[in-house]
Amino acid sequence: MSVVIEARDVTFAFGQTPALRGASVAVDAGEILAIMGPSGSGKSTLLHCLAGILVPDSGEILFDGIRVHAMAETQRSSLRRDRFGFVFQFGQLVPELTAVENVALPLLLSGVRRSQALPKARAWFARLGLDGLEHRRSGELSGGQAQRVALARGLVAEPQVLFADEPTGALDSLTGEQVMDLLVGTAREQGTTVILVTHEPRIAAYADREVMVRDGRVNAPDRIAS
Numbered sequence: 001m002s003v004v005i006e007a008r009d010v011t012f013a014f015g016q017t018p019a020l021r022g023a024s025v026a027v028d029a030g031e032i033l034a035i036m037g038p039s040g041s042g043k044s045t046l047l048h049c050l051a052g053i054l055v056p057d058s059g060e061i062l063f064d065g066i067r068v069h070a071m072a073e074t075q076r077s078s079l080r081r082d083r084f085g086f087v088f089q090f091g092q093l094v095p096e097l098t099a100v101e102n103v104a105l106p107l108l109l110s111g112v113r114r115s116q117a118l119p120k121a122r123a124w125f126a127r128l129g130l131d132g133l134e135h136r137r138s139g140e141l142s143g144g145q146a147q148r149v150a151l152a153r154g155l156v157a158e159p160q161v162l163f164a165d166e167p168t169g170a171l172d173s174l175t176g177e178q179v180m181d182l183l184v185g186t187a188r189e190q191g192t193t194v195i196l197v198t199h200e201p202r203i204a205a206y207a208d209r210e211v212m213v214r215d216g217r218v219n220a221p222d223r224i225a226s
């Protein structure tokens with residue numbers, strides 16, 4: 001297995017608040033990695049640095065040999081659009097668009113024609129058990145349905161890496177497990193690398209490997225009480 005994406009000794013602070021204090025992690029191509037840790041430990045910040053949304057104060061982010069931390073915002077935005085997919089806790093579907101238009105969005109933003117993007121998006125509805133919901137808007141979907149639509153949107157452009165930040169956090173446990181079954185199943189079919197932030201061990205159990213973030217570091221040993 002070869003490393004596809006990596007953080008090396010990354011630090012990041014929100015003003016005076018340090019969020020990452022030398023975080024390092026490497027993820028293999030096709031691997032499903034769960035990032036766990038207590039609230040406020042830096043999990044989301046690490047995910048956002050890996051995805052090129054935030055730029056580290058120091059350290060490196062390497063994707064496929066590219067120095068993401070050194071790229072300009074426009075380049076990072078193209079990288080996110082062309083190579084990465086995203087699923088967040090609250091689906092964040094565009095409420096004005098239908099479900100199928102939401103799924104097609106990453107393709108349309110990449111310049112794929114509507115006549116090609118919409119059929120490609122539609123194919124995901126059968127795949128994720130969403131048949132018949134293509135023309136609903138987000139307000140007309142259940143939480144689990146909306147999250148499956150968000151998952152389809154995250155995967156439709158066949159990204160190399162899917163970033164999922166608490167993708168089941170707003171769902172009851174049964175619905176959450178159904179979403180995880182679909183996420184892991186489709187990612188494996190496509191060979192997509194998945195970086196999943198969760199604080200739930202039950203959800204992390206779907207991953208190939210778990211790392212723990214504590215105090216802005218990955219797998220930092222527990223402090224010895226003095």
Ligand SMILES: Nc1ncnc2c1ncn2[C@@H]1O[C@H](COP(=O)(O)OP(=O)(O)OP(=O)(O)O)[C@@H](O)[C@H]1O
Binds near residue numbers: 037039045
């Ligand atoms: N936009 C922000 N502005 C200021 N401080 C922030 C911001 N986002 C996060 N922080 C702080 O950075 C630290 C790490 O936050 P982060 O969201 O990465 O942790 P987390 O492990 O994902 O937490 P949670 O599990 O609660 O989502 C925390 O101290 C948090 O309060």
